Amino acid sequence: KNQVEQSPQSLIILEGKNCTLQCNYTVSPFSNLRWYKQDTGRGPVSLTIMTFSENTKSNGRYTATLDADTKQSSLHITASQLSDSASYICVVSDRGSTLGRLYFGRGTQLTVWP
């Protein structure tokens, strides 16, 4: 069964600290993996997209890694800010159709305290 599991479910950190969010997937065949940030009451916003051949991609203070062999990804946030408080969603796409079916994780709820 194709699934995307994220951990932890929630995380609280102090402003300025770093953190790492995890994503494990069982989706096959694999096309790409995306990380989205979703602020409360808003739609998700894309942070990174990685294909099979990419093992790291950065977007400002966000760095995503991908290990396609172990089917694991992580999102590292450096020097956290209050505005980083949001849900971070891992999404995996397969190659099973022209549409590229998307499998969504439930997200990690990150809270940054001052």
Add this chain to the structure above:
Amino acid sequence: EADIYQTPRYLVIGTGKKITLECSQTMGHDKMYWYQQDPGMELHLIHYSYGVNSTEKGDLSSESTVSRIRTEHFPLTLESARPSHTSQYLCASSGQGNEKLFFGSGTQLSVL
């Protein structure tokens, strides 16, 4: 910044009412999607469209319908709302060969 808009942002209605959730994008994207999201849960695809006059049902069984008469417009209609339809509805679009999804801000629907 994504140019995809949803209205209304919030909607509270009574059971049995007919409603239409609006979604428009100004990016000329062919592909458009409707997702349903409950708090703390993953997004579920309820409808999608490859282009004008093309609509398909997604993975989640839904009593809603959609239409795609114009490229930029992808409204979702509930003929008779029920409390079980209470949820957040997110519209998204993506361009030709572009994997990136752009989401609207969502419509939070509450059916009493």
